[in-house]
Amino acid sequence: MKLLALENPLIPSQYELNIEIDPLNTTFKGIITIALHKNKNINIKEFNKFKLHGKNLSITSATFANNNDLKVTSLIDQQQFLFESNDLLSLNDNEIYNLKIEYQGNINQIKTPNDKTQGLFISNFMSNDKNTANNYILATHCQPSFARLIFPCIDEPSIKTNFILSIKSLKRFNTVSVSKIDKIDESSSIDSMKTTHFEKTELLPTSLFGFVIGDLEEIHLDLPNMSKDSNALPITIYSPLKVTQATYTLDIIQKYLPLLSNFFNFKFPSNKLDFVLLPFLNDMVMENFSMITVQMDFLLFTPQSLANPNVRNQTIQLVVHELVHQWIGNYISFNSWEFLAFNESFATFLAYYLISKNDPDNNIWSTENYLQNELATAMIQDSDLPTSKSIHDRYNQRSHNNSGDDITTNDLFDPISYQKGISMLRTLQLSIGEDLFQKAMAELFEDTVTFHNVPIKSMDIFHKLGQILKSENVTNFVSSWTRLPGLPIVSVTTTIDETSKSLKSTLTQHRFYSSENIDPDFDQQTVEDIPYHITLLTQLPGKLSDTKNTLMTDRSLKLDYPVTLLNSNSQGYYRVSYESQECYDEICKELTLGNIDDISLFKIFQDISFYLGNKFFQKSIHISGTIQILNHIASSPKDITLKSLNLWKSLSEGLSLLQTIVQAAVVHNRRAIITKITKLVSKLSEKVDDWSIETISQLHDHHELSTFSKIIALTSTTKPTQDLCQELFKHIRQGPNDSIPIELVSSIYMTISYQMTNIKDWKKLFELVKTSSGIASHIIDFNSTSENEKIITLQNLAITNLGFVTTEELITKLLNFIDTNIAATGIENAFIGVNYNSQAIINKKDNTKVRDAVWKWFKLHYSGWKRNLTKGTGSDGRGEEKLEKIAFMVLQMFVESSKLIEKYENFEDIKPVWETLQHEDRSNCTIISGFSK
Incomplete structure (x- = not known):
């Protein structure tokens, strides 16, 4: 798309705008005088047209000042x-052409949140003391290119x-x-009208211009010595109603505006600041300069x-994000929408x-x-390799689309x-050092010619x-990102040097990608794999920080x-793969x-979760290393509990x-693997210092x-857990109130279902499938918005765990129930347990397994x-999707x-469905292979 700023012979240096607005009309009148001057991008000496x-x-x-009508x-x-x-x-070169x-x-009429709040728009609302909606708000929104709806401009x-x-x-x-x-x-002469004249603005792009008029309440404070002229900075919040409910915003401004001024070593770049609250605004927030x-x-x-x-x-x-914009994005603005993501990244980062x-209880990082x-x-x-693009190419794609x-x-x-931009800025700051980064940023504001006068x-x-x-x-760092x-993956190998007998490490980086959406015949050699500039954020033994090698290029x-x-504290935009025994x-x-700490160990496990099943990046050491770490925790001295x-x-x-x-x-019937993991977790469960109902009912941490x-x-197959869950299941069914957190209910149901041997036991859980209203008060759930929502959740959990049974009688009962209720919402989830126990023998006479009966x-x-x-049928309207899920879980029992x-x-x-299953099972095969090795 051609830009007028590049091809037009004239470009503006000032807009003088006079607007007359009557809220009862659907149009407004405008007179604008534009000061135009020669476009230095164009080498011509005469013109007779412009846009x-x-x-x-x-x-x-349209008239030039010399009365030349256009x-x-x-x-x-x-x-x-x-x-x-x-x-x-x-x-x-130096002539000004005044165009009137x-x-x-x-005036765009706004009545619902879906109406477009672009250009000049109006909405009316009910006043506090009257029952008529005759109060008005007229506001503008110019970003990215809606100023042209308000006045002629570039x-x-x-x-x-x-x-x-x-x-x-x-x-x-x-x-x-x-x-x-x-x-x-x-x-x-019209008594009901007034004309409000405003001071000349700072230099602005059209996207940051704006005004609001209407029936507005206001609250106000002055911040001493904060405005660009070192006077008190008036802060005003306007709202069509209930403006006193915005006092918390004044508190935030009062605290953080001086902190921002100190960070940039530059006072607020205007002589006032307003927040105007609107009934409707599609973009939700807009950082117009000082308004x-x-x-x-x-x-x-x-x-x-606020509690x-x-x-x-x-x-x-x-x-605070919007306050940051007043310095970066407004006073310093950008010359293309290509930099929109960076503009927003910087505001959020800072x-x-x-x-x-400055808030010890709110460490966002x-x-x-x-x-x-x-x-x-x-x-x-x-x-996702097929869709992954650079920041630069992402903008070009969006701009084209x-x-x-x-x-x-x-x-x-x-x-x-x-x-990506937030993480880039954060890691750059950590690499440079917070103080040096801040001082360097402040120096930008000393060069107004370069960083303010032009975008x-x-x-x-x-x-x-x-x-x-x-x-x-x-x-180089920013260009890389x-x-x-x-994003990159950094592989770490630590080995013993044979000569010095000391530990040394080698880091190797490549581009990381998931294998989920990649064709089986994909060739890794075709991937663009240029080294990134990576802030390593290395933690050394003794919890020391590595200051010697901070950047990998x-x-x-x-x-x-x-x-x-x-990547300590998980701040970097990359994954880490520890690939030697010495690392673990x-x-x-x-x-x-x-x-x-918890975050760093979490990051180790989280990164491994993206290697499991990924044939390009999974190593057997990831599986053995995970087991080693968890086994190390489980083997710690008896006085060290999970809680401690x-x-x-x-x-x-x-x-x-x-x-x-x-x-x-389970899918590939590798029972030895399941047994090994069960033993490990059983050992870990012994580190739980108290499984009592009194303790469990007090647990709130997610x-x-x-x-x-x-x-x-x-x-769930071990006797201690089964005994525990029998006790907990009794509390689910009988109370007292607020006994069991809902996060534990599914695993309790699973364990109970696995133990069932007769219809009498099965009915205890089956009754909760039909209705869970009788137990809802016994369950603690901080996420449900209503009692009915909690009941529905509990019923779904009962359905999901009903199928872990392993006797022929109960499997038959379950399958008949599914067939009878095949159109019911969520009925397909009853197959989860059946799938899990597919290899269990339910008839020893002929060695019939669960999967054979299914x-x-x-x-x-x-x-x-x-x-x-068929499509669109069933109580939930997802008949075809339901059938595919059932088929998938049944067929998964026969993947081999x-x-x-x-x-x-x-x-x-x-x-x-079978082909989809075969495709998705590649990750299971990769995991099994890695475990075997």
């Missing part, structure tokens, strides 16, 4: 106006101009814009809402850093939300690039940082000392000394790895409960299900019996 952006505007006249043609498909003069006009345009624009981020705004509207309205009010003229608009639900809170720490923390993050540094929901999620998506008329910020924003590229910041720090590594696709790096961990020996040794270790997050992840291995062993649940599930039953009923469970399945008379009907 400006405009959409849904009606221009009535012909105006609307180029609707280009969202532009063509201005033409009858005469050729000279184009001089009279026009009319549309609506591109590569141009910054000053704005002078005057708005004529109702006297009762509050009027807010991106600069301070200069004066208010109420001398209009931040926010969808009001994000900042209006009752005292009861929730999650609400407080999310609010702090939002507000907000997270300042909050973590170590939270579940950052490490799992944000960072880990992006890494998973970026590991979204070339229509109504491109939104969301269309241009890439969440993976955003998360920049994001790389300009890093070039400058490199100059300040006298290091080429800064720009923006130009290379995907080549394929391999040899260290003459051992390492304990790479060092990890176990440091665990004993208490030098490995406080490694719940990592233990839960480590046990998840064992569950994955067990599942592969990871601790997850650990206990997995211990129960992995030892296959006979499946063949008998499949055709009937296929007729009845291809000939039997292929002889089935209706094989063509189930062939797609």
